[in-house]
Structure formats: structure tokens, C-alpha cells
Amino acid sequence: MSKSIRWRLVMIYVLLVVIVMIASGSLIVWLTSSNEKQAIEEELRSSVANISIWIDTDKPVEEVKQDIQAVIQNAADYYSTKKVYLLDPEGNILYPFLENPQEYRFYTPQVMAAGVNRSLEAMDEVQLRGESTQYRGYAQPILLGEEVVYVIYVLAPVTAALQKLQDTLMVLLLSVVLAMAVSVVLGFVFSSFLTQPIIALTSKAREMALGNLNNPIAVHSDDEIGDLSKAFNTMASSLNEMLEQVSSEKSKLETVFHHMTDGILVFDREGRLAHSNPASEKMFQVQPTAGFREILGAHLGTDYPSIMEILEKPGQETAVVKYLVRLGETYLNLSFARYLDKNSQFKGIICVIQDITDHKKLEELQKEFVANVSHELRTPLTTIKSYAETLLDGALEDPETAKRFLEVINHEGDRMTTLVQDLLELSRLDNRNVRFSMGVLDLDRLIQENIDKYRIHAAKKLQVLEYQRPPGPTEILGDMNRIEQVLKNIVSNAVKYSPERTAIRLGLHLEKEWVVVRIQDNGIGIPEEDLPRVFERFYRVDKARSRSMGGTGLGLAIAKEIMEMHGGRIVVESVLGEGSSFRLYFPRTRVV
Numbered sequence: 001m002s003k004s005i006r007w008r009l010v011m012i013y014v015l016l017v018v019i020v021m022i023a024s025g026s027l028i029v030w031l032t033s034s035n036e037k038q039a040i041e042e043e044l045r046s047s048v049a050n051i052s053i054w055i056d057t058d059k060p061v062e063e064v065k066q067d068i069q070a071v072i073q074n075a076a077d078y079y080s081t082k083k084v085y086l087l088d089p090e091g092n093i094l095y096p097f098l099e100n101p102q103e104y105r106f107y108t109p110q111v112m113a114a115g116v117n118r119s120l121e122a123m124d125e126v127q128l129r130g131e132s133t134q135y136r137g138y139a140q141p142i143l144l145g146e147e148v149v150y151v152i153y154v155l156a157p158v159t160a161a162l163q164k165l166q167d168t169l170m171v172l173l174l175s176v177v178l179a180m181a182v183s184v185v186l187g188f189v190f191s192s193f194l195t196q197p198i199i200a201l202t203s204k205a206r207e208m209a210l211g212n213l214n215n216p217i218a219v220h221s222d223d224e225i226g227d228l229s230k231a232f233n234t235m236a237s238s239l240n241e242m243l244e245q246v247s248s249e250k251s252k253l254e255t256v257f258h259h260m261t262d263g264i265l266v267f268d269r270e271g272r273l274a275h276s277n278p279a280s281e282k283m284f285q286v287q288p289t290a291g292f293r294e295i296l297g298a299h300l301g302t303d304y305p306s307i308m309e310i311l312e313k314p315g316q317e318t319a320v321v322k323y324l325v326r327l328g329e330t331y332l333n334l335s336f337a338r339y340l341d342k343n344s345q346f347k348g349i350i351c352v353i354q355d356i357t358d359h360k361k362l363e364e365l366q367k368e369f370v371a372n373v374s375h376e377l378r379t380p381l382t383t384i385k386s387y388a389e390t391l392l393d394g395a396l397e398d399p400e401t402a403k404r405f406l407e408v409i410n411h412e413g414d415r416m417t418t419l420v421q422d423l424l425e426l427s428r429l430d431n432r433n434v435r436f437s438m439g440v441l442d443l444d445r446l447i448q449e450n451i452d453k454y455r456i457h458a459a460k461k462l463q464v465l466e467y468q469r470p471p472g473p474t475e476i477l478g479d480m481n482r483i484e485q486v487l488k489n490i491v492s493n494a495v496k497y498s499p500e501r502t503a504i505r506l507g508l509h510l511e512k513e514w515v516v517v518r519i520q521d522n523g524i525g526i527p528e529e530d531l532p533r534v535f536e537r538f539y540r541v542d543k544a545r546s547r548s549m550g551g552t553g554l555g556l557a558i559a560k561e562i563m564e565m566h567g568g569r570i571v572v573e574s575v576l577g578e579g580s581s582f583r584l585y586f587p588r589t590r591v592v
Contacts, residue, residue, distance in 0.1 A: 262354050
């Protein structure tokens with residue numbers, strides 16, 4: 001491109017110079033030719049005038065010829081280059097003397113004009129027979145009254161004038177050639193100053209096309225090229241900022257796309273996979289060459305064109321087609337929506353995949369929880385109602401029976417009260433609507449202060465309660481009443497579910513940044529498959545036995561919530577038929 005512009009500029013320079021040179025040369029040639037022609041004409045007129053004054057029409061022809069010859073001889077140098085003829089009206093040569101005058105009759109326009117018009121003067125260029133020299137001729141009639149007697153015809157050679165004109169043309173031609181050469185050189189020099197910034201701009205544009213926007217163009221002038229360079233630098237800077245912003249946004253989107261838990265699948269119009277993220281690849285074992293049919297077709301019970309047909313219908317620009325898919329124990333919610341190109345043309349389909357397994361499990365747990373609450377309340381209510389009806393039917397008349405029935409009603413009422421209180425407590429813990437009186441307390445001292453209470457319960461079953469304390473400090477940050485509630489729940493369960501004459505061991509030790517309470521019993525134990533569900537609400541290993549012992553099935557769930565609100569955790573290990581071991585982890589607090 002730069003070469004093309006440079007050559008165009010050079011050609012413009014050369015054409016301008018040639019046009020000017022040709023115009024000026026033409027003017028010079030015209031002026032030179034006009035001046036030479038005018039000089040010859042003046043000279044011819046002067047010659048004719050000098051001769052005509054010596055011609056006497058009354059004299060005989062011979063005397064006239066002698067007079068003409070005398071004039072020519074007196075000015076021999078002047079007339080040496082000219083030819084002087086005396087003609088009669090018919091064009092016959094009277095002077096100089098010729099042996100065969102008929103052969104030299106001149107039928108030129110000048111002579112004819114003189115003979116016909118008599119007083120008309122005319123000039124023309126002629127070439128004599130047998131000569132190569134061109135002459136400029138001038139004819140003038142000699143009148144007697146109004147009758148033409150003679151015609152004086154003078155010829156002057158134009159060779160010198162033509163040579164001068166030729167020399168002038170040669171000089172002009174050489175000047176044009178030299179001017180063209182100089183204009184080519186100067187054109188290249190001057191065009192370089194104009195094209196060099198353009199070359200730099202072109203190079204910069206190529207660098208910009210490759211993504212290099214950090215090298216500004218040097219500005220060397222304040223003209224249009226300089227303004228263009230400044231505009232280019234401003235554009236490059238703006239583009240660089242925009243690209244950095246776009247790159248940053250793209251990086252953010254790629255990061256979100258890569259790390260989002262929802263799966264994303266993008267299909268083109270033909271159902272080929274265009275994009276996918278790791279979450280979707282993990283869910284469906286996506287292969288790079290797979291399409292809609294291989295990935296989703298078998299799970300949806302429909303094909304890609306059917307979904308496209310729904311989404312391409314008029315008025316469905318924002319429509320979303322949803323499917324629920326179950327893969328083993330996993331539930332997936334698939335949402336399909338179309339995406340468009342920059343011209344708002346249908347480009348393909350985006351599929352968003354949400355793993356709603358936990359949500360489904362939560363729904364099942366909620367249903368199970370409602371069923372459990374209903375069952376737990378229905379049992380004591382049924383008992384209370386049946387005993388109350390029995391009393392109303394006449395059992396009140398029997399004091400012993402009435403007392404026994406009322407004690408059962410009272411016991412079932414206590415069970416219902418405990419259940420409702422535990423439900424309310426658990427609800428408050430779930431909603432974090434509980435205020436803890438947090439303070440630094442020594443967990444070892446707290447256990448020792450309550451150890452006698454635990455031993456009283458154990459003594460009823462002839463059980464031994466053992467406690468082993470650590471040598472170091474055991475300060476924690478917590479709510480004393482809530483921690484006592486957790487310890488009481490775990491220890492009371494150990495006492496309830498351990499057989500008589502067994503040992504229940506409590507231990508306290510330090511483990512890195514944790515203060516750990518260990519409670520181990522020799523009870524019925526928990527099946528391995530049920531260990532993950534121990535802390536679920538209303539979970540019981542032996543439902544009948546647990547209910548008969550007054551348990552609500554909410555104690556461990558409450559204990560877990562309290563531990564988590566203290567920044568700790570509760571862990572259980574158990575072997576069916578051998579017993580269980582609970583460990584309570586409390587964050588350790590250093591007292592300064």
C-alpha cells in the first residue's frame with residue numbers, strides 16, 4: 001500500500017512538472033516562431049518596398065529589369081540570401097532572365113491573389129523546384145492606375161528560423177527529460193516524508209491485529225499525519241483498556257463457568273456439543289466429540305429437534321423447557337433455553353443442570369420428620385384418649401384402676417411436653433434464635449462438678465462411671481448450661497442403653513487445638529450402615545426400646561446443633577453389640 005501511494009505521489013510530481021514544462025515550452029516555441037515569422041515578413045515587405053520605388057511603369061521592361069538589378073547590386077549583402085522576381089500579370093518571370101520562362105511560372109496563392117485582387121498583399125511558404133530549401137514568399141503588384149503592370153515577388157529562406165526553432169525544441173526536450181528525472185528523485189524524497197508515517201501506522205495496525213497495543217507511534221509533526229498518529233495512539237490506548245476490561249470479564253466468566261456447581265452444556269443448531277464445564281462433564285461423563293443424543297437423549301426420552309421446535313415457536317424467546325432426570329440416587333433438574341447470535345438469529349440451546357439430590361433428600365426428610373412428629377404425638381394422644389374413655393366408662397369407680405390410669409395419662413402428658421419442648425428447642429437452634437451466655441470455662445472442672453449427678457443415674461443399674469482427666473489446661477469458650485445439656489444427653493443415653501454392671505468411661509484430653517471429651521459405653525451399639533443417620537431427628541436404633549425409655553429421638557440432633565454453634569463437632573464410633581464411643585470436640589481457648 002505504501003509503495004502504491006509513493007508511486008502515485010511521484011507520478012503526480014512528474015505529471016505536474018511535465019505539464020508545466022510542455023505548457024511553457026509550447027508558449028516559448030509559439031513566441032519564437034511568431035517572432036521569427038514576423039521578422040521575415042517585415043524583412044520581405046521592406047525588400048519589396050525598396051525595389052518597388054525604383055520601378056517606373058512608363059519605362060520599357062528592359063529598363064525596369066536594369067533598375068531592379070542595380071538596386072540588388074547596390075545592396076548585394078542584403079539581397080544575397082533572397083530571391084527577387086519580376087512577374088507579369090500572367091505570372092511569367094521577367095527578371096531574372098531565364099532561357100525557358102514557361103517552365104518557371106509560379107502558380108502560388110500569392111501571385112494569383114496579386115493578379116486577381118490587384119492590390120491584395122499575401123504571404124506563404126514555398127519550395128522551389130529542384131531545391132530543398134524552404135522560402136517565405138511575398139508578392140506585391142505594381143499598378144498603373146488600377147491595372148496591374150508588374151508583380152514583385154521576393155523569397156526569403158526560412159532555414160535559419162527553422163533551425164533556431166529546432167534548437168529551441170531540443171533545449172526544451174532536454175529540459176523536460178531533466179525535469180522529469182529531477183522530479184522523480186525529489187518525488188521519492190518528498191513522498192518518503194509523507195509515506196513513512198503511513199508505513200508506521202500500517203505496521204502499528206498489524207501489531208494491533210496481533211494484540212500488541214502497548215507500543216505508541218512516535219509523533220514528529222503537527223500536520224494531518226501527526227493528528228492521525230495521535231488519533232491512532234489514542235485508539236490503541238482505548239482498545240487496550242477495553243481489551244483488558246473484556247479480558248478481565250472473560251476471565252471472571254470463565255472462572256465462574258469452570259467452578260460453578262451447576263452443569264452447563266451448550267449445543268449448536270445441529271445438536272453438537274459446543275461448550276461444557278467440569279460440573280456437567282462429571283455428571284454425564286461428557287466426551288468432546290459427543291452430541292445431544294449421546295449425552296442426554298437416553299435420559300430425557302425426547303430428541304433435540306423436539307426441544308428446538310418448542311423453543312423456536314413465536315413468542316417463546318424467553319421460554320425455558322425443564323426436565324427432571326434421575327441417575328441412580330442422583331436427581332438432576334435440566335433447564336433448556338435458546339441463545340441467539342449478534343443478529344438475533346437462533347444459534348443453539350443452553351442446558352443448565354442442577355443437582356437437586358440434597359433438595360430431594362431434604363424434602364424426604366421433611367416428610368419423614370412430619371410423619372415422625374405425627375407418629376410421636378399420636379402414640380401418647382391415643383394412649384391418653386383410650387385411658388380417658390375407659391375412665392369415663394366407669395373405671396373411675398375403681399380407685400386403684402383410676403389411679404393407675406391417671407398415672408399413665410400423666411406420664412404420656414410428660415412425654416408430649418418433653419417432645420414439644422425438644423421440638424421448640426431444635427427449631428430455635430435451627431433458626432439461630434438462641435442466645436448463648438458465652439464465657440471462658442474449665443471443661444475439666446465442669447465435668448467434675450456434674451460427675452456425681454451422672455453417677456447417681458448409673459448407680460441405679462449398678463453401673464460404674466469412670467473419669468480420666470488430662471494433665472494440662474482445658475479451658476474453652478462456651479455456654480455452661482448448653483454444654484451441660486450435651487454432656488447430660490450423651491451420658492444419660494450411655495446409662496440407658498448399657499446393660500447392668502458395666503462401666504461407662506469419661507475421658508478428657510487435648511488434641512492439637514481441640515479439647516476432646518470422650519464418652520464410651522458398653523450398650524447395644526449402632527449398626528455401621530446407620531451411623532451416618534445417628535444425628536437425624538427422631539432416629540432410633542431400637543425404636544420400641546428407646547420410646548419405652550422415654551426418649552424423643554431429638555436429643556442427639558440437639559446436641560449436634562449446640563456443638564456446631566460452639567464451633568465444635570460431635571463424632572460417633574460404634575460396633576453393634578459392643579457399645580458406642582462419642583467424642584465432643586471443643587475449640588481450645590488459651591487464657592493469658
